[in-house]
Each structure stands twice: as structure tokens, then as C-alpha cells.
Amino acid sequence: MTTYSQVEKALTNLGYAIDFNLRYHAKLMGYIPVEGYESEIILEFREAISSELGDREELLEVEWLMDDGESCLVLDRESLDAEDEEPDVFEKEKIILRKIFDRILEEISNIN
Known part of the structure; x- marks a missing residue:
């Protein structure tokens, strides 16, 4: 299971800005x-938790608003x-997004 500290360290190692919302302890946001x-x-991360109120799965996703101001890649x-x-829509941007996400995942696995 991935932790906040692992994702924070990975983003820091890659030189990305981080907004770690300790007040609600709900998620970590990274800006690339x-x-x-x-x-x-925008990278969003939430740890998986199990509690009496219910389980929540881990979330690690990247989202990118395209320059048209309407389209978004996730x-x-x-x-x-x-x-x-x-495949022909935002083809170049999809490749960029995938490369960045792969780098983040690789950095997280290097920390583990």
C-alpha cells in the first residue's frame, strides 16, 4: 500500500510542487x-483506509485540463x-501525461 510520505517524497524528488492538506488529512495534491x-x-493521492464507517480504496490519479478549457485527460x-x-484526440498530450505518470510510479517504487 502506498503512503502519503512515499508519494510526497517521490514528487519532491521529481521537483514537483506539493499541497499536502494536513487539516483534513484526506489527500495530497501535486502540481506538474x-x-x-x-x-x-494535477496529481491527487489518497491512502486506502479501513474503518468502521467503511473502506476506501487508494486513489492515485493525474488530471490535465487541456488548453481548450473544456477537455480533460485523466x-x-x-x-x-x-x-x-x-486515440487521435489529444494524442501528443496523452503521451506526455503517460510519461509523467510512469515517472511518478517509478519514483514511488524506488522509494519502496
């Missing part, structure tokens, strides 16, 4: 700028091997 694009990629661990239903 991409040269030539208006918006940055990638998480569960969707890594999913078939792309629109």
Missing part, C-alpha cells in the same frame, strides 16, 4: 507544469492498460 501548456497536471493506475477509445 508542462512547458508550452497553460494548465499544469489517468490512474486502473486505467493504464485500458483501450483508448479516441
Whole structure:
């Protein structure tokens, strides 16, 4: 199971900005700028928990608002091997997003 500290260390090692919301202890946000694009990629992470109120699965995903201001690309661990239903739409951006996500996952595994 991945922890907040592992994700925080991975993002720090990669030089990305972090917003670790300790007040609610609910999630960690990372911000990854991409040269030539208006918006940055936002990483969101929540640890998995088990409690009397119910279980919550781990969440590790990246989201990127495209320059058109409407379209958004989202990638998480569960969707890594999913078939792309629109491969010609934002093709270059999907490759950038995947490379960044792969680097983050690799850095997390190096910390483990």
C-alpha cells in the first residue's frame, strides 16, 4: 500500500510542487507544469483506509485540463492498460501525461 510520505517524497524528488492538506488529512495534491501548456497536471493521492464507517480504496490519479478549457485527460493506475477509445484526440498530450505518470510510479517504487 502506498503512503502519503512515499508519494510526497517521490514528487519532491521529481521537483514537483506539493499541497499536502494536513487539516483534513484526506489527500495530497501535486502540481506538474508542462512547458508550452497553460494548465499544469494535477496529481491527487489518497491512502486506502479501513474503518468502521467503511473502506476506501487508494486513489492515485493525474488530471490535465487541456488548453481548450473544456477537455480533460485523466489517468490512474486502473486505467493504464485500458483501450483508448479516441486515440487521435489529444494524442501528443496523452503521451506526455503517460510519461509523467510512469515517472511518478517509478519514483514511488524506488522509494519502496
